[in-house]
Amino acid sequence: MARHAETAQKLRIDEQAATRYIGIAILALIIWRVITVGLAEGYPTSFWISQALNGMVLGGVYALVALGYTLVYGILFMINFAHGEVMMLGGIAGFFALQFAQGQGWMEGPWLVVVVALLFIMLIGMVTSVLIGMTLERLAYRPLRQAPRLVPLISAIGASLFLQYSVLLIFGVSPHSYRKPALISGGLRLGNVFIPYTGAIIFITSVLLMLALYFIIQRTKLGRAMRAVAEDRSTAALMGVDVDAVIVVTFMLGSALAGAAGVMLGFHNTVVKFNSGFMPGLKAFTAAVLGGIGNIPGAMFGALVLGLIEAIGPSALGIPTEYKDVIAFTLLVLILIFRPSGLFGEVLSEKKA
């Protein structure tokens, strides 16, 4: 033991400094790589712009899902691992609503009918997700409110698997493919940059939903209750806040956003299957952590950053697109090295996490 202590004394590495040096070294490597490889490729500016737009669309969807993670985390300090599946189920419901709408011929009608039909599809997806989210909270999480931290996590993992494979069993193995209505299948051409209508709609809808959420959280009585519960659950209860109700509403809000994201991701990727919620869910969680989990603007910002990096990263670094997930996770590690509680993380991690 004495010898160990001696070596430790001799090395005397300040852990913060050590990690910071590693971080700076990696950062320098990346910048060097971008300058020598990415910029040297000589892609036109329009290429970068359209990549960035793609990234923003993806980031918008991630943001909606990330908000669900962050809302639940802010109040319950648990990772709702099944949130990606809540999103996927919204997508599945949206698919059937789309089928129904197409069967009724709404999708070929005048543009107002199409818009209303699209809103209807979105609403169906959101309602389904809300129902699933509420059931999930009631059955899998509420009995575990007082349990150690890891227990709800495992329960959530179980719920996630259960939902995935139930969808596989109930709706069959064949993937459900969204068929875009003619009205939104085209795109806008600005110079050399092509903006698909779906992309623009997804981004705008995400932003609108996020604004709505922000309004609810900051300006309504309900939002104030939510913030109070997030701050201190028992004190909030003493002040007359119905904590259980607030938790349910939190799950409902998060699930509604996830449902919308599921439908939009369905239009974006054209396919929804039983496991199509998993990877976006993981990415959204990464985004939430990136921004500082529990922090709502942080989740939005983190998701946009993640989406942009994922879209631009591979070309900028001159590496194959298969590595885009590696880039996303490396970015996460890098940012957490410099800011251990995310970009906008409060001292929360010191206190509660």
Added chain:
Amino acid sequence: MPKTIRTGLIAFAFLSYLIFIGVPGRIGENALPILAVVAGLFFWLNLRREVGRKGDSVHVLRAGLQAGATAGLLIAMESGLFATLLGNGVSIQPVFDKIVPQNIAALLGVRPGAIAQAQVPLLRYLLQVVYFTGSGLLGALAVAAVGASLRTYFSRPAMVSAGRWLVIALPFVLLAIVIYLGLPNVKLFSTNRGTVRLLLTLVTTGSGLFALRLTRPGRERMAVATLLGLGVLSMPFALDQFQNSVMGIVFIYVMMGLGLNIVVGYAGLLDLGYVAFFAIGAYTYAFVSAPFSSPFIRSLLLDLGVSADSPLLGYWMALPLAMITATIGGILLGIPVLRLRGDYLAIVTLGFGEIIRLFMLNLGELTNGPRGILQISQPGLFGLAPDAFSSGQLSSQGWIFLLALLSSALIAFIAIRLNDSRLGRAWIAMQEDEDVAQATGVHLVRTKLLAFAIGATFAGLAGQLYAARQINIFPENFSLFVSIDALALIIVGGIGSAPGIVLGALALKGLPEVLRGVDEYRIVTFAALLVIMMIVRPAGILPSARRRFERDSSDLDDGEDEIVVNSG
């Protein structure tokens, strides 16, 4: 809404779920009675809570009747709806994959043709109502019968003592049955004898752990432990290839679970990327024992002038190498995450695991990408090739099982000793509160890195054995689900407790193999059990002594502290 009606509605939801995933069609003609029994079981569990409040059996019986009738009526209406739709030529399958005539017919106990022609007698629906009402009554009867009187009867000292000896004797009896089932001319109805035997093997091992817990410390425990140890050690010789392969994977996961337990259970660092070290161990062994399957290694070795015929290193020679690479991996992950806490740590480790997998998938030159590394050599012993074993008593999978068994015993020993050591106390202190631990002289950097490194080493060992077991390994073998399985098994078993981990591995890696016969329902069953398990026993099946103490003492206060105490 009355409570009984609510119970009936929940039962209906549960049964509907079974219908939607196609269980009746899968069971066949006996679907209705079997579902009724399942519903009865559900009613029994649900009505047991009623007894505590209002003790009289008439009340319980009425509750059972009401709940059963509610469920029965709703099920009859649902199957009537589907039968009518299907009979009128509406195809439901594009939406609900399993709502086909065959499934609904099994539910009603008629031929599929009768559904298609819309000729289901009304009597059939009535029969459904009767069946489920009966199951409600049955459940209530069971509750009324197994009342408080029976419970006091069984808690008399003599009965408790007899029960204790019964549990201690159970594994030995089961072992005898397992060995008897292995005899060549034993028939077991028409069912799959191998699967039944596997189930019994799992139960034997698991009940052994319970038996061990019930023995008194001292001579009695030593004697039972020795006997049980001998019994388990004889298993690889008695079982056949199939059971041995399942038990092999179970104990490989025990090795991993014990390693992860050091990181999560002792040091309180939530690691979701544990698969990375498992993969590093497996691929390290693959590189040196099947060296010519990857272009990069091949050219490297040819440059070094090594011949291309035999593996570079055997299992035992590669052992230190796999351990060292995994340890280095553990330290490399450990350094950047030193300052992270709780869930930030979880997501970064998860990312690390994914990064390693993606590298394996995309670094085709080194790892062959998705094509994997093939023909990894098998471990020998004292110059004996594995072929020599398969000709004798021990099959090749039995040999893996034996190795896994011995390795996990060794790892368990090390882990338990570590937990009792100065380092183990430092881990516990760090888990409870990092700042206080540091103030009392725990060197946080070293303690954390040691936890990561030791955990990673054990995972590396497990990975090497896994590679030897699989012979061919692919990046898909090392997905996130391996980490999740490892984490789930230590939590299901009881975090921090070595017997609990064995039990968790038996339940999570063994039982699904028993359910292979109903492959499509394997994962949903497993997932539902995981959730139920967490709700019923959040501390795990066999919690460690420390956790048990914590849980008991935390019942006294409001439980708020529990959240803080066990935070990562």
